[in-house]
Amino acid sequence: GENVEQHPSTLSVQEGDSAVIKCTYSDSASNYFPWYKQELGKRPQLIIDIRSNVGEKKDQRIAVTLNKTAKHFSLHITETQPEDSAVYFCAAFGSNFGNEKLTFGTGTRLTIIP
Amino acid sequence: DADVTQTPRNRITKTGKRIMLECSQTKGHDRMYWYRQDPGLGLQLIYYSFDVKDINKGEISDGYSVSRQAQAKFSLSLESAIPNQTALYFCATSVRGSEQYFGPGTRLTVT
Numbered sequence: 251g252e253n254v255e256q257h258p259s260t261l262s263v264q265e266g267d268s269a270v271i272k273c274t275y276s277d278s279a280s281n282y283f284p285w286y287k288q289e290l291g292k293r294p295q296l297i298i299d300i301r302s303n304v305g306e307k308k309d310q311r312i313a314v315t316l317n318k319t320a321k322h323f324s325l326h327i328t329e330t331q332p333e334d335s336a337v338y339f340c341a342a343f344g345s346n347f348g349n350e351k352l353t354f355g356t357g358t359r360l361t362i363i364p
Numbered sequence: 365d366a367d368v369t370q371t372p373r374n375r376i377t378k379t380g381k382r383i384m385l386e387c388s389q390t391k392g393h394d395r396m397y398w399y400r401q402d403p404g405l406g407l408q409l410i411y412y413s414f415d416v417k418d419i420n421k422g423e424i425s426d427g428y429s430v431s432r433q434a435q436a437k438f439s440l441s442l443e444s445a446i447p448n449q450t451a452l453y454f455c456a457t458s459v460r461g462s463e464q465y466f467g468p469g470t471r472l473t474v475t
Contacts, residue, residue, distance in 0.1 A: 284463055293469055339407065345461060351409065353409075356406040357405070
């Protein structure tokens with residue numbers, strides 16, 4: 251089955267600086283890669299996603315890049331703000347029959363220092 | 365997301381008791397999932413269902429069972445609750461190969 255590794259587990263950045271979170275996946279057939287943000291005590295919510303036919307996607311201060319050859323994808327947050335403090339999860343969707351589900355990384359706790 | 369609801373939101377129960385957590389959705393999605401989240405940790409898949417007649421075990425199904433009563437309803441049962449099942453439980457829904465929408469979560473404490 252799919253295996254997703256996420257790094258770092260914790261990340262602290264000064265407000266206004268950029269944050270980068272990296273994930274690797276094992277199943278070359280995976281074709282959908284969402285990123286979720288979870289605030290304390292709340293449900294995970296999608297912030298951005300990317301499909302395997304695209305190398306990069308941006309949405310305001312958030313961007314995701316995908317390298318299919320290396321099987322890794324990254325989340326980039328620019329001009330960080332205090333409300334960006336949360337736990338972020340990457341995930342990969344395995345598209346092979348019998349493995350059609352999201353596998354999540356272990357999460358990154360991002361703290362924005364004012 | 366109000367389209368995915370979970371009941372109860374909080375539950376305290378004793379060791380050995382049977383408990384059911386319920387999930388309902390109005391999104392019309394065919395796929396439903398149950399996850400467990402322990403404090404400070406990630407999401408572990410318990411069971412998932414691609415339609416009413418399809419139930420699959422996830423990573424940590426031991427001690428749990430599920431029922432897909434209808435396309436919109438997916439219940440998780442703990443037959444005999446134990447303290448290490450204390451966790452936050454999330455239900456989620458999706459269509460194939462797309463975003464999962466999570467319910468608000470059920471905080472379960474087993475004493």
